[in-house]
Amino acid sequence: MKPPLPLSEAQARLLASVDALAPEDVPVEQALGRCLAAPLTARRTQPAADLSAMDGYAMREGEHGPWKVVGESAAGHPYSGIVGAGEAIRISTGALMPAGASAVLLQENAHRDGETLALNGEGEPSARHIRRTGFDFGSGDALLPPGTRVGPAQIALALSAGNSSLSVHGLPRLAILDSGDELAADPANCALHQIPASNGAMLAAMASGLAADIQRLGPVPDDLDALAAALDAAGHAEVIVTSGGASVGDHDLIRPALEAWGAQIDFWRVAMKPGKPLLVARKGGTVVLGLPGNPVSSFVTAYFFLLPLLRALAGNSRPLPSPIPLRLAGEMPAGGGRMEFLRAVLVDGKAVPVTERDSSALRAMASSGLLIERPANAPPAPPGSIVPAYWIGNGGVA
Structure with a gap:
């Protein structure tokens, strides 16, 4: 059996296998x-002409008053005349600078008595209060x-x-397939030997906004014929994601079901924790991601594989998530033999790993806002260490 692929290699291999949709x-x-x-x-061109950046009065630059107020230029209603020496125009933010005017006196720096305007001693007319033609962009600019x-x-x-x-x-079509005899479709009617089917809803929520259409299938029992029928029903999609059955147990049938369906397995198993039994396959224009069934493993692998895949198909030039550096609030022990992603919360701007590490623990997942990345065989990290972290948007701020 081939060793698990490093995370970065697996991501690169997946993304290199697809092109953006038309x-x-x-x-x-x-x-x-x-x-x-x-x-x-x-x-x-924006702005198409010189505009006032402030409320005040427009006049010729270099004058010190007093001025005679001879008109107004409001946003959408420009002054039609030409400003002469000793004249001022009442002007509002975003209004067109009148012809002949080259400076703006801020309203708070002006003293007005009827039509007579003077300085109040707080400031002078200035050209810096003018938004010049094309300061944002010009016609023909690549934005x-x-x-x-x-x-x-x-x-x-x-x-x-x-x-x-x-x-x-275009946005890709996504089909989500929950599989497992232990899954109950109705969370309010769940036998002791069952668990509610929640991964499909979680994955659909994660992919919301990244897919043109999201189709939910299942729960599908651990049966090759049932899985083949579900795959056939999902075959129109650019991406099929399965949850559960991707490991090597007697009832883990995703891999043989895909092979029977005619899909080619690209790679299986990634050196990450949680999420090692990840599978990637392809049939024609459809990419299949086989995610682990444990909900935390399913979430983490979807974050690092499903969402980047959907972004790449949608033409995003930066499909992979980027880590942010954060300080640890406390000590973190040495890591294991695989790259690990630890759930954490943000407390006073620092990352605090949650104590629960089990990959089935949804309460810890739902209360976490971060995933801390720990490289394989990482040494202990003392408080204050900088660690790469990914914001997963679950809240997780204490």
Whole structure:
């Protein structure tokens, strides 16, 4: 039997086996969560003309007053005349600078009596309060590279740059298959020899927003024919993820079921804890991930394999999660022979590993907000040590 693959090698091998889905044009406001298939280019200049950055008065630079207020420039309602010597225009933030004006006096630095304006001794008119034409971007500028995930700020940028549609990659279809004779579909009606089927719902929630369609199948019993039928039902998807049955027990049938279905096993077993019995297979354009059945193992392997796979298919240029450096609040013992991911909470900006390490313990998983990465054979880490940690978004802040 081949030794387990290192995590980084397994991730690279999985991601190298897929290409981003074909691009399509969609309205900008429908592109949320999608990834750009082409650079986002500005079709207009922003701002298109000099604007005031503050509320106040516009006048010629170098003048010290007093001035006569001769009009107003409001956002969306510019002043149509030309500002002459000794004249000032009331101006609001975002309003067009009037012709002839080259400085802005802040409202709090002005004293106004009727139409007469003077300095109050707190400041002078300045050109630094003007947003110059094109200071944000100019027409033709490349604003965002391909592979950028479109979020709220990217939607605002695209619209401000004059784009009504975007070229984005499609989102993959995902089928999730729970398997195991011990699984009960109804959590309120669970016999002593059963456990509620929760992994499928967890995986669907994790993948929410990363897939065009999520199909739930199961629980499927530990039976080759039943598993083959479920795989056939899921065969339209770009990704099938199974939970349970990926190990080597007498009732772990995912691998033989995949082989009988006609899938080719790419690799099996990864040198990580939890999550060693991970399986990756392929049939045509479908990638199959066989995740362990223990819920913590299923969560961790989905975080490091399923979610990056979905991001890569959606065209994300940075599909892998990035660790953040955090200080340990207490001591951590030496690690074992595999790379390990420890559940932890964030307390006063420091990582505190939870004491429960069992891979079936969902309470500890649900209360954790972090996964601390421990390399294989890591030495003991004293308090204050910097460790790489991954934010998993479960809360986990004390």
